[in-house]
């Protein structure tokens with residue numbers, strides 16, 4: 574008897590399970606596993622649904638410093654990102670003196686938008702989409718919805734943004 578056969582025999586002695594029994598155990602374990610996963614998915618869905626019902630307008634109250642007002646000339650812009658996010662935003666200093674902040678991604682196919690100085694419009698160069706720089710509303714072109722807007726807070730030490738609070 575070779576040493577290889579000896580290895581095989583010792584394995585059978587250590588695990589004395591017939592092939593047919595092993596197959597039955599495997600099916601039972603698989604059924605338990607499926608039941609466990611299904612239960613977990615049901616529980617997770619229930620938690621998400623309950624959270625949506627209990628906190629329907631949950632928003633972030635976090636305020637993020639962008640820059641000082643004098644850092645952006647009238648008619649100028651500043652691109653920024655919020656810490657912990659890769660979403661690009663654009664702060665615009667309109668000719669009427671107000672500041673507005675929007676996501677810098679067009680709502681059509683995500684091209685980078687820019688403020689067309691002196692026009693009051695945010696333009697998308699990809700398919701000639703235009704947005705109102707005061708509200709973010711679509712003025713022309715294929716964009717299906719307004720640009721997502723952030724609330725701009727003017728504080729003593731500079732301009733901050735945060736998500737709009739929903740009623």
Ligand code: FES
Pocket residue numbers: 679680681682683684697698699700701702714715716
């Ligand atoms: S990506 Fe902006 S108009 Fe198409």
